[in-house]
Amino acid sequence: MSRPGFVRRHPFSTVLLLLLALLLGWVWQERVNLQAFPDIIGAYTAKEYCSCRYVMNNDVAYCQGYVKQWVPGSLLDDADGKRxxxxxxxRTHSAQWIGERQGCRLSP
Structure with a gap:
């Protein structure tokens, strides 16, 4: 009489191990994109707030509420410099209003 194998004795553990292996494979395959993600979030928030505030001329409270949907973090609005x-x-990123036709641009 043969003894049952690991898969038969621990079906849930087997499924969890397979899912973990698939997740690790996906993370390895997407590692470049996952590393860029924090930069994308900060830059997107700066650009969206700048556009909301200085291109669309919305008030501060509205634009703060608009970008707060995307990322919890700090936001500094230099109204004099429109930056x-x-x-x-x-990560920290800046955007500055260039002009009516150009709108806002990410700053280096």
């Missing part, structure tokens, strides 16, 4: 600095997920 916005947003921090989120450990």
């Amino acid at each position: 916005v600095t947003a921090s989120g997920m450990g």
Whole structure:
């Protein structure tokens, strides 16, 4: 009489191990995109707030509520220079209003 194998004795553990292996494979395959994600979030927040505030001329409270949907972090609005600095997920990015026709641009 043969003894049942690991898969038969632990079907849930087997499924969990397979799912973990698939997840690790996906993370490895998408590692470049996953590393870029924190930069994308901060830059997107700065650009969206700048556009909301200086291109669309919305008030501060509206634009803060609009970008707060995307990322919890800090936001610095320099109204005199029309420059916005947003921090989120450990990264900081700035956007500045260029003009009516150009709108806002990410700053280096």
